[in-house]
Amino acid sequence: MSSASHGFSGPADLHLHSNHSDGTESPAEVVAQAHAHGVRTLALTDHDRSTGWQEAGDAAVALGMTFLPGMELSAKHGWRSVHVLGYLFDPDDEALRAETDRIRGDRIGRAERIVRNIGRDYDLNWDDVLAQTTLDATVGRPHIADALVARGIVRDRTEAFDGILHPREGYYEPHYAPDPLTAVRLITDAGGVAIIAHPVTSGRDSMMPEPYIERLIEAGLGGFEIDHRENTEAGKRELRRIAATHDLIVTGSSDYHGTGKPNRPGEHTTSEEMVARLLARGIGTSPRFP
Secondary structure, rough: OHHHOOOOOOEEEEEEEHHHHHHOOOOHHHHHHHHHOOEEEEEEEEEEOOHHHHHHHHHHHHHHOOEEEEEEEEEEEEEEEEEEEEOOOOOOHHHHHHHHHHHHHHHHHHHHHHHHHHHHOOOHHHHHHHOOOOOOOOOOOHHHHHHHHHHHEOOOOHHHOOOOOHHOOOOOOOOOOOOOOOOOOOHHOOEEEEEEOOEEEEEEOOOOOOHHHHHHHHHHHOOOEEOOOOOOHHHHHHHHHHHHHOOOEEOOOEEOHHHOOOOOOOOOOOOOOHHHHHHHHOOOOOOOOO
């Protein structure tokens, strides 16, 4: 399937984060990094917010790239943290906006609770965390990790998450998130396309049960992000089987966070056929073409 008839070109990376959530670069800088790594179609998918769309879209068009508006919506299924990527939804949809406001509000309270817990044993306070965020950022554990690095308590985010921020250390606090069924319905009802992000980071054990996945498909789930560095090979095989059975969209992405993760733009990409399917299905907002 030729991309020329769709107004975009590959390679396409549909999962990148800016400092509006837990990335370390501005939306325009994220776009520039993606372009430098050969990406020509991208989506900005900050956690639970769409505030970076305008800046990222302007930067993408200026560089001759196609921009797909997106978001990574937090959800939870039992003990599993499930992230649902939403593309081309209406950012002003009342129900979806109310849910993201609730998620972000609880994230802040949760982050404050974690910092208070850590502060009992380490020289860390809330101002240290705020110093690592931008005005519009969704404050979360990555910012706490950055504050721990700035304080010299750990060397990098990886050490923070493997140590102090790991649930076994006792500082962890839960946060509110809707169930995946609600997340999929909210995105779909807002005219968007819902894709489960990195669904098998620990193989089949971390995958939602197949009967529940079938319920998500019935509710409008568009597909899975299969080509991602954290998905296991066994898990990817299982997801490809389900995707083929139900004719779902399959994406591949970097999950780029700037210096916050080793992931590089374009290390995994989405085929032109699947991007075209996303564009045809998402009706809540428009992509931006060069």
